[in-house]
Amino acid sequence: MSKGYNILIVGVGGQGTLLTSRILGTVAINLKQDVKVSEVHGMSQRGGSVVTYVKFGETVNSPLIEAGETDVILAFELLEAYRWIKYLKKGGKIIVNCQRIDPMPVIMGKQKYPEDIIDRLNELDLQIIPVDALCIAKSCGNIKAVNTVLLGVLAKHSGIDKKIWIDSLKENIKEKFIETNLKAFEAGYDL
Amino acid sequence: MKKLLLGNEAVARGAFEAGVKVATAYPGTPSTEITENIATYDEIYSEWSPNEKVALEVAIGASFQGARAICSMKHVGLNVAADPLFTVSYTGVNGGLVIVVADDPGMHSSQNEQDSRYYALSSKVPMLEPADSQECKDFVKQAFEISEKFDCPVILRLTTRIAHSRSIVELEERNECGLKEYKKDINKYVMMPGMARKRHEVVVKRLKDLKDFSNQSTLNQIEWGNTDIGIITAGISYQYAKEVFENASFLKLGMIYPMPDELIREFAKKVKKLYVIEELEPFIENHVRKLGIEINGKDLLPVTGEYSAQLIKEKLLGQKTEKEETADIPARPPVMCPGCPHRGIFYVLARLKLVVTGDIGCYTLGALPPVSAMDACVCMGASIGMAHGMEKARGHEFSEKCVAVIGDSTFIHSGITGLIDIVYNKGNSTVIILDNSITAMTGHQANPATGYTIKGETTIQVDLVKLAEAIGIKRVRTIDPFDVKEAEKAIKEEIQAKEPSLIIARRPCALLKGVKYKGAMKINQEKCKMCKMCMSLGCPSIVDKGDRIEVDEALCAGCGLCTRICKFNAFSKAGEQNE
DSSP states (O other), rough: OOOOEEEEEEETTTTTTTTHHHHHHHHHHHOOOOOEEEESGGGGGGTTEEEEEEEESSOOOOOOOOTTOOOOOOOOSSHHHHHHHGGEEEEEEEEEEEOOOOOOHHHSSSOOOOOTTTHHHTTTTSSSEEEEEHHHHHHOOOOOHHHHHHHHHHHHHSOOOOOHHHHHHHHHHHHHHHHHHHHHHHHHHHT | EEEEEEEEHHHHHHHHTOOOEEEEEEEOOOOOOOHHHTOOOOOEEEEESSSSSHHHHHHHHHHTTTOOOEEEHHHHHHHHHHHHHHHHHHHOSSEEEEEEEEEOTSSSSSSSOOOOHHHHHHHHOOOEEOHHHHHHHHHHHHHHHHHHHHHHOOOOOOHHHHEEEEEEEEEOOOOOOOEEEEEOOHHHHOOHHHHHHHHHHHHHHHHHHHHHHHHHOTSSSEEEOEEEEEEEEEEHHHHHHHHTTTTTTEEEESEEOOOOOHHHHHHHHHSSEEEOOSSSSSSHHHHHHHOOOOOOOOTTTSSSSOOOOHHHHHHHOOOOOOOOOOTTTTOOOOOOOOOOOHHHHHHHHHHOOEEEOSSSSSSGGSSSTOOOOOOOOTTTTTHHHHHHHHHHHGGGGGGEEEEEEEEEHHIIIHHHHHHHHHHHHOOOOOOEEEOOOOOOOOOOOOTTTTOOOOOOBBBBOOOOOHHHHHHHOEEEEEEEEEEEHHHHHHHHHHHHSSSSSSEEEEEOOTTTTTTOOOOOOEEOOOTTTOOOOOOGOOOOTTEEEEEEEOOOTOOOOOHHHHHHHOOTTOEEEEOOOOO
């Protein structure tokens, strides 16, 4: 972590990636690190491909992460995982939620959704961690907790003290949702 | 206390700490969150104004009466507010006045890529540009000091990556500066030719003083490093450049108008090779060249799109990065959401093969396949004027195959005047207001047609029907956009009418709280004849699998529009019997 830590959160507009990035930002502050988080608002949020950049480090200048410089990609959707894969470092980690959301060209039957994304990812020099976050979130009693499940998986693989993650989670989630979200986080962490 | 804030949140915090009393705006990406966040401070009066011109005029009024006021908008909003801007430059202020404008290089959510820095130049108003969230907050406070010291409005310019990036900000207390005394002074506040001529002289003198200030101010800073390379830059470009040229010398401009000539000369003298790195137009570059200094800038870097560290490496250092495009990946363009009320109207417009003039909002997505039911979109309110112009160019009959579509908020913003034009100048056009009860694209802001204020308090709601009647439209009807049969009938009748018509298609945005359709749809494969009528809706949750049509239950909002399209009754609510 001394040379910085770059996380890319990718998904489809409306999947709720913003809370995840806010919690990650709090983690950085609690680690006494500099941090920048670059978000997407507006038109591209309407069901389009969205990306959030999270950069930790001693001093962070550009809020953007360049291709080949990401330590971990947190992908909320399969095709989006594949789309952004060139941003990952050699040997980097990609946590993939196995949910599939068809984009309009596929819906209209004009293009095919690649069926073998996990296989294609497996061929590359990287660590792939597939997660059925939707299913886990359901079993934790909150279908919307997909993001905290994925955060739990990320926490496990981050090498950052678990307590810092839990404190940061609590700082960003409303009192009444904390219990189910902690459950989802733990479920992701224990995978 | 340290907090991780969006650039826009930091601007709001700066306004709070600076003791601002009045904050106004019209929502527009990437500026919206400024005033959304200001609205959370009870010490500040805040409002969504009908448009940016009104917003600035309200802020000017507050300033004249001695309050600190802030007015925020996106880049194209400043075009709308340009009229008061150029003259408030002459009058100057009483309480500090800061105008925030957010440019959108790369056009993440905009119709053009204009560079608002030229507004500072042409209106002779100073402009500051922050490079992270901490500076967003600090520069707002300094902008108020400059505004009051030099008796002028100050523009704070952001770009998307500053407005929508979070970084760490140190919070401070609010400075309750109170109201300044108001003195009637027609020579300062009433801009008739006799007074304005004198004020213009004052403005020219002020600009000289501001230039001296710019040379002295800590807003502009030299960071000495290796003097082989010197870089003049500002805003987000500074961050990108800093990542590429870690050891170079930097002249970082925080005040980009007027620029500090002395400082630029001093810097240029001491470095061997000089670059100007700035997104969009060569604003800084042209000025530096005018000082007779040799530099590289737009000869190497593009005037279009966003920059990044990678792009600078490539263009200035010749370091090609492998750009392996991941092959055969379907693009994911934005789409109207599942349950979107606009979908019903666009389905009908596509069926009727009409010429559709469009406007700015979620419904601009109606231009994209498979709906493809829009011919033109230019700026806020333009749908109505364009429809009228098309009819005047091609004759009365043309209005039988053309409609204008415009959202409720956009209609209030600048559609009303276009509609009056149609009535006044004997047009025939049919205008459809897509009233989804909210300003949706920018993330759900109230507007005068919703009946709520920025703080969620109830207020008087503009009655669109009465408004249309009052300006002389006799044919006004309200329909449900999901009742596609009625919608088609209404549109056909109104385009044939020999007078102007207004159709209000009313159904709330599916993402609004309180809109609950409950339960996803399912499709009965035995009933489905694969006619694919439902596919023309362009609904993200109805998917063509080649041999069958499927509903993606995880996405489906359960709005049931598909049940109204399907001739074979193949759709029903999951869980319900469909026999």
